[in-house]
Amino acid sequence: MKILVPISQVPDxxxxxxxxxxxxTFNNAxxxxxxxPYDEWYALVRALELKEAxxxxxxxxxxxGPTENEPTIRKALAIGADDAVRIDxxxxxxxxxxxxxxxxxxxxxxxxxxxxxxxxxxxAATAGLVAGFLDWNFVPYATKLDVNGNTISLEQEMDGGVxxxxxxxxxxxxxxxxxxxxxxxxxxxxxxxRTKPLQVVTPSTDFPVYTKVESYTPAKGRTACVMISEDxxxxxxxxxxxxxxxx
Amino acid sequence: MSxxxxxEPHKGNxxxxxxxxxxxxxxxxxxxxxxVTALAINISDEGLKAIANAGADKILSVxxxxxxxxxxxxxxxxxxxxxxxxxxxxxxxxxxGTGSSVAPYVAAKQKAGIIAGTIDFPIIDGNKLIVQKNVFxxxxxxxxxxxxxxxxxxxxxxxxxxxxxxRSPNVISFAPTFDAxxxxxxxxxxxxxxxxKGGIPLADAELVVSGGRGLKGPENWGIVEDLAHxxxxxxxxxxxxxxxxxxxxxxxxxxxxxxxxxxxxxxxxISGAIQHLAGVNGSKTIVVINNDPEAxxxxxxxxxxxxxxxxxxxxxxxxxxKLRI
Ligand SMILES: Cc1cc2nc3c(=O)[nH]c(=O)nc-3n(C[C@H](O)[C@H](O)[C@H](O)COP(=O)(O)OP(=O)(O)OC[C@H]3O[C@@H](n4cnc5c(N)ncnc54)[C@H](O)[C@@H]3O)c2cc1C
Ligand SMILES: Nc1ncnc2c1ncn2[C@@H]1O[C@H](COP(=O)(O)O)[C@@H](O)[C@H]1O
Numbered sequence: 048m049k050i051l052v053p054i055s056q057v058p059d060x061x062x063x064x065x066x067x068x069x070x071x072t073f074n075n076a077x078x079x080x081x082x083x084p085y086d087e088w089y090a091l092v093r094a095l096e097l098k099e100a101x102x103x104x105x106x107x108x109x110x111x112g113p114t115e116n117e118p119t120i121r122k123a124l125a126i127g128a129d130d131a132v133r134i135d136x137x138x139x140x141x142x143x144x145x146x147x148x149x150x151x152x153x154x155x156x157x158x159x160x161x162x163x164x165x166x167x168x169x170x171a172a173t174a175g176l177v178a179g180f181l182d183w184n185f186v187p188y189a190t191k192l193d194v195n196g197n198t199i200s201l202e203q204e205m206d207g208g209v210x211x212x213x214x215x216x217x218x219x220x221x222x223x224x225x226x227x228x229x230x231x232x233x234x235x236x237x238x239x240x241r242t243k244p245l246q247v248v249t250p251s252t253d254f255p256v257y258t259k260v261e262s263y264t265p266a267k268g269r270t271a272c273v274m275i276s277e278d279x280x281x282x283x284x285x286x287x288x289x290x291x292x293x294x
Numbered sequence: 295m296s297x298x299x300x301x302e303p304h305k306g307n308x309x310x311x312x313x314x315x316x317x318x319x320x321x322x323x324x325x326x327x328x329x330v331t332a333l334a335i336n337i338s339d340e341g342l343k344a345i346a347n348a349g350a351d352k353i354l355s356v357x358x359x360x361x362x363x364x365x366x367x368x369x370x371x372x373x374x375x376x377x378x379x380x381x382x383x384x385x386x387x388x389x390x391g392t393g394s395s396v397a398p399y400v401a402a403k404q405k406a407g408i409i410a411g412t413i414d415f416p417i418i419d420g421n422k423l424i425v426q427k428n429v430f431x432x433x434x435x436x437x438x439x440x441x442x443x444x445x446x447x448x449x450x451x452x453x454x455x456x457x458x459x460x461r462s463p464n465v466i467s468f469a470p471t472f473d474a475x476x477x478x479x480x481x482x483x484x485x486x487x488x489x490x491k492g493g494i495p496l497a498d499a500e501l502v503v504s505g506g507r508g509l510k511g512p513e514n515w516g517i518v519e520d521l522a523h524x525x526x527x528x529x530x531x532x533x534x535x536x537x538x539x540x541x542x543x544x545x546x547x548x549x550x551x552x553x554x555x556x557x558x559x560x561x562x563x564i565s566g567a568i569q570h571l572a573g574v575n576g577s578k579t580i581v582v583i584n585n586d587p588e589a590x591x592x593x594x595x596x597x598x599x600x601x602x603x604x605x606x607x608x609x610x611x612x613x614x615x616k617l618r619i
Contacts, residue, residue: 140408144398171394172394172410175366176408179399179403182367186478204543206304206305209486224543225543257407258408260436260438263434264435265434269595269596272592272594274598275597280610281616293579
């Protein structure tokens with residue numbers, strides 16, 4: 048079994064978010080980019096663990112994006128992926144998912160392990176789109192995943208409890224916290240990553256872009272915090288009840 | 295032409311988020327002079343009544359125990375049949391439970407543009423819908439446009455009011471075919487202990503009491519739980535607290551945990567790191583209790599109490615109890 052791990056590139060969690068061109072374009076200036084934490088910490092590491100346990104032959108990372116994103120892909124190779132693919136295009140979730148599905152199908156991957164959502168666009172849509180394009184089984188928000196031959200067992204937190212699930216391959220899974228623990232790449236991994244294969248693929252024309260961002264608005268901060276003395280808690284309760292009307 | 299709204303199968307009562315989705319569909323249908331059809335999967339009669347109230351003109355009711363809530367592929371097939379049946383052009387899902395997963399699956403099949411996680415009603419611009427959503431974990435919002443023949447929108451929980459239209463829709467029994475062979479199988483469901491004891495699931499909660507590392511250890515969570523019980527609130531925590539296993543992982547809110555937008559979020563002993571705020575800054579009102587005047591959370595709160603949580607929280611619980619009598 049070969050595992051495909053789609054990785055996205057997102058601004059570092061502490062990056063200052065701003066926009067240019069009349070608030071129509073994200074401002075890249077001075078922003079450090081990282082691999083989306085769900086993809087790196089959970090999906091990729093769990094895929095590597097399965098390979099190390101002899102339950103997968105190969106782990107490939109795939110990224111849909113321009114050349115300048117290649118350092119992010121190399122980082123995934125440094126963490127331990129065997130090889131990488133970059134689809135040379137850019138678009139919305141439908142476009143990205145279509146490219147991933149197309150590549151997986153043409154290259155015999157039977158498990159696709161994505162992150163549950165990007166911390167940039169927060170859509171949590173790509174995994175379901177990939178599964179829909181392929182007509183495969185889909186388990187979202189998995190917190191555990193194991194492989195026994197052709198059967199995948201999983202756990203998923205939902206509706207105030209835990210579902211235990213099983214599915215045959217092929218399968219699309221989105222990874223949530225709990226699936227694995229973050230790994231820091233070591234020097235040997237970083238050196239090895241320089242020479243690991245990174246294949247560049249022209250995007251398929253079967254998957255158009257359907258949605259477009261027209262404009263961004265930075266979030267408005269809250270108005271000044273009203274400080275209340277700890278000896279006057281009744282005032283807080285009164286404000287919450289009569290002013291904020293939330294209790 | 296109709297607006298179709300997906301009502302997910304759910305153990306017990308109909309979810310509040312499903313009714314929010316119906317209300318959203320109702321408003322959208324009004325804007326584009328269309329009708330609302332609700333696709334209700336394994337929903338009780340009482341649930342169907344609640345759907346009618348929230349504004350459905352017609353209900354397609356599917357009753358089939360073999361249609362499992364964990365088989366996204368089969369659920370998507372049912373939605374696809376309903377789209378065909380109703381000639382639906384816009385499909386609305388609640389962005390929680392199965393909705394956020396069935397929606398993109400259907401979008402791929404229908405070649406529909408999808409906008410996941412809207413927070414407000416759309417703007418109509420000819421055949422185009424302009425839809426607002428949160429991006430960069432709440433640090434900004436974006437206006438997306440979509441103009442495909444079929445459009446799919448998922449609605450972030452707690453974003454809109456539930457409407458009360460008291461309609462009396464036709465309830466039509468709907469029995470589409472789907473392939474459950476070789477699907478995802480649910481082996482077991484273990485309910486969380488707190489929820490079993492009557493606790494409130496965090497994702498649905500309107501009031502949330504949350505604790506951070508300032509509480510020093512899991513043995514001190516009694517004061518957090520007492521306050522939550524007095525309010526009828528769910529409990530949450532910061533990431534280090536879940537990582538140290540002081541609290542279960544599903545209580546972790548923030549950029550790498552759950553994003554919530556309750557009416558009230560009370561943060562106790564939480565510093566207010568940017569990654570924590572990313573999961574909670576959509577809350578309507580934020581109260582911060584912290585003994586450090588420099589804690590960044592005070593800059594992102596509506597009300598603050600500077601003091602020792604171990605003294606302040608029990609006092610707050612007593613004050614809430616007085617109000618609730
Ligand atoms: C990529 C990334 C993702 C992350 N994702 C998340 C996430 O999703 N969610 C998250 O929460 N964090 C996340 N973090 C971690 C985040 O940066 C902070 O480290 C974390 O939120 C701090 O948790 P805390 O506020 O509980 O602890 P601390 O920062 O240690 O703060 C404890 C607070 O308690 C106060 N305090 C101490 N004693 C008392 C007392 N007796 N009474 C009242 N107050 C007291 C202190 O003044 C302090 O403000 C992430 C970090 C990274 C790098
Ligand atoms: N450009 C991309 N290239 C490869 N994978 C991606 C890309 N964008 C998103 N993904 C994957 O899809 C997941 C969910 O993204 P989203 O639906 O945008 O929230 C991410 O965690 C990644 O695993």
